[in-house]
Amino acid sequence: MVFVKAKHENAIKGVMTTEVGTGFMYKGGNKGAIASRMQIYESTFCFVACHLAAHQENVSRRNQDFSEVLRRIVFTEEKSQYSNLSALLFANESTITIPDQDLVVWLGDLNYRIDLPLEEVIRRLEAKDWVALLKHDQLNQALEKAHGAFLNFNEGKISFPPTYKCNKHEMGYDVGTESQTPRTPAWTDRILWKIHEKYDEMTSTGSTTDQGEEFRSQFLAELDSYRRHEVFGSDHRPVSAVFNVTASRLNQDKRANVFSEIHRKLLPKLNLMPHRINLEMVQLGYYPVESTVLSNDGVVPVEFEVDSAEKPEWLTVEPTQGTLPAASVMKLTVCANLTKNSELFKDREYAVKGLSSQAFPLTSKLKINVRNALPGTLEVESAFLNCSFLGSSLETMIEQFPSEEEHIPEPLLLLCKLLTRMDPSKFNAKTPREEISSIFLNMPTLGESVDILSASAVGTCLLEVMRSMDGALIVGDAAAEIQSCDVTNPAMANKTIEYLPEPNRTVARKVFATFNSTFEGDLSAWEALVSASTR
Structure with a gap:
């Protein structure tokens, strides 16, 4: 069970819990683990409570049980009896596993024993020579191996007696009688922890970069105490560990600025060069052509379309729409498309009589819509030469x-x-x-x-x-x-x-x-x- 103080309740999200069995045929529920992960502020935590294989000689099986739990625990939003199997078969980028978490606390009856004869263990116990006993502790031996179980996990200094097998209702150990298999006392009940490699690397390399300092200051996990408790009623004595953890907490102002900058960089960026073009005088029988260059200076493709509602009928634009890849250019061609049926000839403002002709200024602003960004504008300046005899049969x-x-x-x-x-x-x-x-x-x-x-x-x-x-x-x-x-x-x-x-x-x-x-x-x-x- 995980308890959280009320003042941190609103900072908890993404709570997921699942379990795996590692007992009979690696499926039985008498051995295995229950894992729960959550996000507290901006840091992720995972707590794994497990019970590994018993007996002195089963150290390899215990190591294998650990690997199975680590491999098979996959957190999913919807928990079902098939959730772990489905997650393994259909794993993708959104899969959440134990190693993904910022802090992992692994605890329970790990069942690791001491590889010494019973008589020597008892003698060392009476002398409280924990250092000598811990040299032969199976878990410590695994931790020292380059590719052993619990790789990169840490454990606090053990300065208390072994936690198993104790007398249930009084002090001392139940080592069995002459007719029973001897039970050598051992530290079977353990609490280990592991910080994500990204923090370990920064600490071990002594990084002084801004990013490294930021990570070290934002997330810290330090062991405050690690002890055994004299609680009777079981042949195990419980242990506890107290950690002081500083979780990452976003500076909302900086977060907003970063997102704003990212958003700005990811916005499509369409530039026109030039922004204004001058078409030669437009008339029937002559159709001047000019062009501008569209450039995408951003990091994402630009989808554009010339707004037909604002394009005058005497202009033709090619292409009218398209996609411009990042860091590329495209030519946009503007051509006069004047016909006798054009609206310009119906406007009395442009009327002429006889052989006389007259030039009238023309201006237009072509709106180029850009998906997910502000539109661009191309200004077109020209003049309309109206001759009454042009365009007639x-x-x-x-x-x-x-x-x-x-x-x-x-x-x-x-x-x-x-x-x-x-x-x-x-x-x-x-x-x-x-x-x-x-x-x-x-x-x-x-x-x-x-x-x-x-x-x-x-x-x-x-x-x-x-x-x-x-x-x-x-x-x-x-x-x-x-x-x-x-x-x-x-x-x-x-x-x-x-x-x-x-x-x-x-x-x-x-x-x-x-x-x-x-x-x-x-x-x-x-x-x-x-x-x-x-x-």
Whole structure:
């Protein structure tokens, strides 16, 4: 039985009790042990009361009984008749055993004897020569062996007479008569203890680290007394041991700080570099792309997802979700995804009329949700270039913007005229966007500034008008034939164009003739023209 003072009652938890038999066939209950473990504050204690094999000659069996108890005692939450067997068969990381405890107190009738003749034992008893007798004590001999029973257990100094076999109702020993087997007095009733190796190592190595000092100051077990009591009624005399134990007790403030620090380190950490990106001016026919780098600087994987509810419909983000392993990076791509049906065109704030165009600032904050952590934010800044003629079908453009030439809308005719006034040159597909946007914004007055414009910029604008059209300029079999034509043989392309219906035929003639004249023999210009006209 374990008794606890009322003032410590609330500090007790994790109480578990179990038993094993080591009698007949190592199962009988006449020999064996009962063990109880518990946690007091932050230290764990285990008390083992056992009765080992009897008789002078059975020292090996006693040692084996000890090993069986140590091996088979497994503490489980729910006690049943099969709990020990189940724990042995299905042991896992949560298994609780005797060696796991901070302090183990092992007591009972261990039945170890003195390996001396009866006459010599009696003579030494009368002389109170305990030291000489203890040299032949079987338990002491086991403790001295490197791999013997009760390895690393301690026992207090014995300064009292043997506890067995005593007269039941008076002082003295019952050593038997001549007709009986002699019973040599012995210290069969013992109390031993063992502190967990983690404390022993710190003490034996003289550790002066902060951790070592902390352990030694937090958990101490010292023997105060070890004695025999003269209680009659049995052929054994009981023994008792008093320990002064200082249990570990957490500093709750430090505990909270440690848990907070651990929690902080284990939180997913998603960083964005850069936090703000600038997309080039967004318009129909041109879809700028930028990217940011997601990095996980933490020690656990990061699960993220772009919040679709806060993502504007004119932006596309890839990937929209994923898992970023610890200490790794991933590219997040942001692309303009403007269509004629985009909400931007329905907003009167962005309305334009005629050939005029206007740029409107756009800002957006993409919210990137992170599981078990605060979300991240990516700021996207851009501008929306709204041209009333972009995104229309060819027929609608002709109707809304008629020109002096039949079947050719004014925006396309104006750009073609500008190209014809320029000297032949090489096509530069990487013309600065500022120059291209400037052409769209100043469409009505472009003829006055032809000297400061580049042919590549004007050509790119022409391509983007066709690319933005609702429906390709050249479709079906004609598109396939055009795509198979070579830049060195424009006559074949012209022949195919002649089979197109109006107004596509007239527009295609104009655009192809203008491009071939300005960028004659330029493969990149030809490929860009074919791509824009045959989507």
